[in-house]
Amino acid sequence: MxxxxxxxxxxxxxxxxxxxxxxxxxxxxPKRLMRSRVDRKIGGVCAGLAHYLDLDVSLVRILWFFITFACGIFPGIVAYILGWIIIPEEPLFLPVAASQQPVTS
Ligand SMILES: [Zn+2]
Known part of the structure; x- marks a missing residue:
């Protein structure tokens, strides 16, 4: 080329x-695990995980809910807070690749 x-x-x-x-x-x-700014309910951890794993946000939240209750609430809450602290928040303006922009002409 x-x-x-x-x-x-x-x-x-x-x-x-x-x-x-x-x-x-x-x-x-590069695909990075980041907390979502736009799709958050609490800290954007579930939304960030969903984006990273290409899963539905609701599915991740439901899974998190059930895992949290199955493990006795406390570990799930601690894991969420750890994720909130450790996972960086996505930047305000994500660079949009030209190939992802809709062709309007
Ligand atoms: Zn050249």
Whole structure:
């Protein structure tokens, strides 16, 4: 393939042009476990887990609820608070990859 900035041939799987340093294509966003800002009920831990595991948020909350009660409430609450403290909150503005934007033209 060719660099879309300088037009020189570059490696097929290369993410950067070795000639001009241009970023070729959209690098896949690294998947990180983050607490959700928009989809939270308490601390966004369940929503963050759901996003990370590609599960439904409600399913994760129900699972968390049942696991919490099955384990005697306290461990589940401690785990939630630990997650709240340890898992970083997602940034206010997530970088949107160009490939994910709807084509309107
Ligand atoms: Zn280039």
């Amino acid at each position: 060719y660099c879309n900035a300088c037009g020189k041939a570059i490696a097929e799987d290369g993410r950067f042009c070795s000639h001009c340093g241009n970023v070729v294509g959209i690098p896949p966003a």
